[in-house]
Amino acid sequence: MKTLLAINRIDRGGRVVETRKQHVRSFTQYLMELLYIAHAQIQSAAPRTIYDITGGYRTADVQSPASGYGYRRNKPSLLVASPGGKSQVLVGEVTQYSSASTIFTFDPGLSTLMPGELIGIQIGSSSAAVTPTDNRLASRIPHGRSAPVPAAARQDANLAGDTSDQNLTSWYGCLYVPKKQFDLTSVKFLLYRTGSPGNITIEVKTCRFAGGTTFTVLATTTSNGNTLPTGAPYEWREFVLPGPVTLLPGVPVTIWCQQAAANAIMRKYYNTSGGYGYFLNKQPRFGSADGSSYNSILMDLYGTSPREIEYGACDVSGLTAANPTAQFDIRRLFTNRSGGDITVRECGLYAAFPDTYSGSFCGSGGAVCICRDVISPDLVVGDGEVLAVTYTPQITV
């Protein structure tokens, strides 16, 4: 099977002003992984461990609940079609024990939802050479209309409601859900000390909303806790990561820290009076990593972000067969409304998959990169222009 990649650049007037055509060079190991999992019917007792688009490990299989209401065997591995931008895609499956729990089928948990932009055709700005083990675009251009933030600046924060202490003898921090893509370069927590704690360690690692999992530490660093203040007004201590970590929209990560000697204290928002503290605090994306409903984590996130482009729907259709050939198309439109030029040097395909079945839980949504290509020479999409990208897989006997 060969795949033709066609790219048209369309100006504001709807005219095609540039056309590129090339054969796809670079289907990756992860396409073979998903096909293997399907062909060999890999079960949850011995799942495959694969890298997803976060750069972290996930486990995958085909297993669903053995029976029950809502049992559809519909773990959508290899899903490439998706709506555009932030539109939701259901990736996964939830057991429905009885007709009374129908709600689980029609109102699925957060773990099974992904934004449409992360599924289907992707574009990026890196010209790094492709390899069979590429697990994501090297420098993905995210969905949106924003101009770039080239120097590290605040990308997101939860600063209000400093009410309570949290001792860092165990790992403690935030299950953080980004609402947009950015490259995290440093994290600030509000800290103080009670003695001489020594180094405090921070980790940024992959996670899920629920279910068993395999975690991957994406970055870790330390800061000297002996230089923290011993009381109010405390210090927003900055942990500078050794390299930027790309956070993806709607894909949770755990950002937490630890100091084993019990002398380092994190300040947090803690509220039991109204029930769900972090909902009251209006910061639902900063829930605590321990799952407590009463805590929200005070955190200040810094980083950079690239210029954004709007992701349209990714359409998979048009299968035709006329001996000796059969083919179909995968298409997506990208519209530049960012106010400046966007240079495209790579494109690829992300395919959604739900990870390992566990008990009544059929896996969180995720995606793998099944194809990545470098586009050369650079393709510059001006403000107001549209990029139409079409993959055409074709078989010939």
Next chain:
Amino acid sequence: MSDKRATGRHRIEARGVASPLNPDHVVLEPGEIGAVLEWTVRRADGTVRERVAKKAESYVRQFLDLLLVQMTGVPEVCPAQITDTSGALRDVAASSLNFDCAAVANIDAYGVVVGIGAGAPTIGDYALQSKIAHGVGAGQLQYGGVAFGMPTSNLSASHFTVTRDFANGSGNPIVVYEIGLYVKGDMPVLLSNSQNRANDSASNPTVQYFCTIRDVIGTGITILNGETLTVNYRQECVV
């Protein structure tokens, strides 16, 4: 990649027909997704009489049909129609059963299959021209279980392997002219008084079989009585 199952069990000695190629020498073009077909014929004493590797030529339409069903996430309420190995159009929806070819021994309905039809492949082939049935009767071969080599990659390629043995206990030589891969497709059953699939348990799936690859071996592969044919399909993509 050679068939490792014989290593250490028998002295492998090639005294018959042998291709100069092994699967690592069969080169797909950059960007291509394809299969490398390798077959080995062993005598009753385990020695190799014939080993050949070649580029498989013939993904057929149903491979793309099932790929499109999965990539689109076709739901049960508006399934796609795909031709099964009997020639009938079947309703198929996205499912974790699609592409399943992990057939156990004695099952010739799916997995790697072999036949005696020599007609040139066409894109619309939905079955082998004349499949050899499982058994020890005249013209039959004993189908082993389908085994898999797990995905691996090197600097330029990624692949996994689907393998099956066919033992000739029929009493006479059998010549194989065609080799194919049959996989499962999941057919939803909907009921007017239920919001579930009717076939809603793992023990009660409603599946049919679909041909995704058909290759024709022009010169045929002769399997004498007592000999075993091993077929490896190595599905591969190349950067």
